[in-house]
Amino acid sequence: MQVSDAVVLRDVTAGYGRRTVLRGLSARLPRAGVTAVVGPNGSGKSTLLGVLAGTIRPVHGTVELSGAGRPGYVVQRDAVSDALPITVRETVAMGRWASRGPWRRLTAHDRAVVDACMAALDVSSLAGRRLSTLSGGQRQRVLLAQGLAQEPDLLLLDEPTTGLDAAAREHIAGVIERESARGVTIVHVTHDPAEASRADHCLLLNEGRLVAQGPPTEVLAAATGTPAQARLQ
Numbered sequence: 001m002q003v004s005d006a007v008v009l010r011d012v013t014a015g016y017g018r019r020t021v022l023r024g025l026s027a028r029l030p031r032a033g034v035t036a037v038v039g040p041n042g043s044g045k046s047t048l049l050g051v052l053a054g055t056i057r058p059v060h061g062t063v064e065l066s067g068a069g070r071p072g073y074v075v076q077r078d079a080v081s082d083a084l085p086i087t088v089r090e091t092v093a094m095g096r097w098a099s100r101g102p103w104r105r106l107t108a109h110d111r112a113v114v115d116a117c118m119a120a121l122d123v124s125s126l127a128g129r130r131l132s133t134l135s136g137g138q139r140q141r142v143l144l145a146q147g148l149a150q151e152p153d154l155l156l157l158d159e160p161t162t163g164l165d166a167a168a169r170e171h172i173a174g175v176i177e178r179e180s181a182r183g184v185t186i187v188h189v190t191h192d193p194a195e196a197s198r199a200d201h202c203l204l205l206n207e208g209r210l211v212a213q214g215p216p217t218e219v220l221a222a223a224t225g226t227p228a229q230a231r232l233q
């Protein structure tokens, strides 16, 4: 592992029960940089995030995470049930559970972090609203605020801008840039070539295999070079 690497995956095979998704995947993610993960639907991008988050254990290979601290995982907004009767503030505050433990009383510091994260994502005015009453874009920003509230060293984002308007996408792009500048390592799963091209590093998956990694412009050019890889979206 080089000093500039935050994560090194070696020959990782992983999936769900008997279903193998990732196959022999080896990759490096640069520290304090943004790594875009692209590839067609079903190519294994979310599964890779699960492996990095530690929720999916590889059946083969190793995942080396350097540095302390746990990852913060921002799931796709559809993954959160509409039925959850919780407010925006409570949702963001759950981000503190990673360091405080579930249902523990929050300290003044915790509350300050929650307030700062809601402000950063421009959702402070929604603090008392139920999550289920928000628009898709608002809900996505709340989930990202929850991810930031974990104060992670490694921030895992699963299509955080899908379905959002241009202003909301720009806002989230700005947050990603700022967090990266603060030293957070970010893994950004996206179907948007423009977003991927802003990253420092890019991984292209196809059918659970890594087919290219490197500078986004080169990887995205490789992605459009062959019919199977042309469909990022």
Ligand SMILES: Nc1ncnc2c1ncn2[C@@H]1O[C@H](COP(=O)(O)OP(=O)(O)OP(=O)(O)O)[C@@H](O)[C@H]1O
Pocket: 016, 019, 021, 039, 040, 041, 042, 043, 044, 045, 046, 047, 048
């Ligand atoms: N919980 C699960 N149990 C079983 N199979 C799953 C599960 N989650 C995903 N899969 C399967 O794993 C494969 C890869 O899915 P994954 O969600 O990692 O792909 P993806 O690249 O993120 O796709 P998308 O772009 O559609 O989000 C798919 O064939 C999917 O059906």
